Amino acid sequence: MNIQSMKLIFLGPPGAGKGTISKMAAERLGVPQISTGDMFRTAVKEKTELGLRVQAILAAGGLVPDELTIAIIRERLSWPDVRQSYILDGFPRTIPQAEALAAFSSPDAAVDFEVRDDLILFRLTGRRVCRACGAIYHAVTKPPKVDGICDLCGGELYTRNDDREETVKARLRAYHEETEPLIGYYAGKGRLLTIDGSPDAETVYTTFISEIGRFLKK
Ligand code: ADP
Ligand code: ADP
Ligand code: ZN
Secondary structure (H helix, E strand, O other): OOOOOEEEEEEOOOOOOHHHHHHHHHHHHOOOEEEHHHHHHHHHHOOOHHHHHHHHHHHHOOOOOHHHHHHHHHHHOOOHHHOOEEEEEOOOOOHHHHHHHHHHOOOOEEEEEEOOHHHHHHHHHOEEEEOOOOOEEEOOOEOOOOOOEOOOOOOEEEOOHHHOHHHHHHHHHHHHHHHOHHHHHHHHOOOEEEEEOOOOHHHHHHHHHHHHHHHOOO
């Protein structure tokens, strides 16, 4: 696929496969993937001022305040690497975030990966992430070749502390209350692409690639 410009938002509940599919697109198409979740987790790990502010929110499965999240994305979108293309993985997550984004960038489409709640719990409790490179695995659907070790870089795999069942429930609640309204918001602008996120990742990626073209400028 030859793309001039591709500015996308990845919507969908936690565990829908936003990280997996956006990393595939980053690798195969060279489109920068921007994950607010990854940015917050890095800040927590490095104990920066931001990290100290958001640590308890992430641990409880709540949403970081809009003001803070918007400021981070606004700054990141001013970098030269994202002038033509980007995939925002996990931003916006609220209507105020979407409205703020519209004031400083014009996404071509919002891609909503649909996955039922029961499948989400299975995906999140089995998720393993590489501490070194951020690669995403699953204990059942995408196990590493060697238990606990990243295929790509040899780093250690870990379970995110917000992937425990109690926290997943809080995150799903936040999703249904705050994020799901964005589906109507982007549909109303004629910019919503809905993809079934439940088949295997290769199938989801192929469907995404075959459908996204009609939202992009020629
Ligand atoms: P998920 O796997 O649920 O999609 P992410 O890695 O995208 O998780 O996000 C992890 C956590 O970071 C969220 O539960 C939330 O606390 C915080 N977060 C990420 N993106 C946003 C956002 N756009 N607005 C508010 N909080 C966010
Ligand atoms: P999100 O970023 O939306 O929270 P992830 O991409 O991190 O979701 O995926 C959550 C978990 O589900 C990971 O363990 C990942 O390996 C697994 N996964 C993602 N997409 C699929 C898929 N299409 N089929 C099976 N498992 C998947
Ligand atoms: Zn790795």
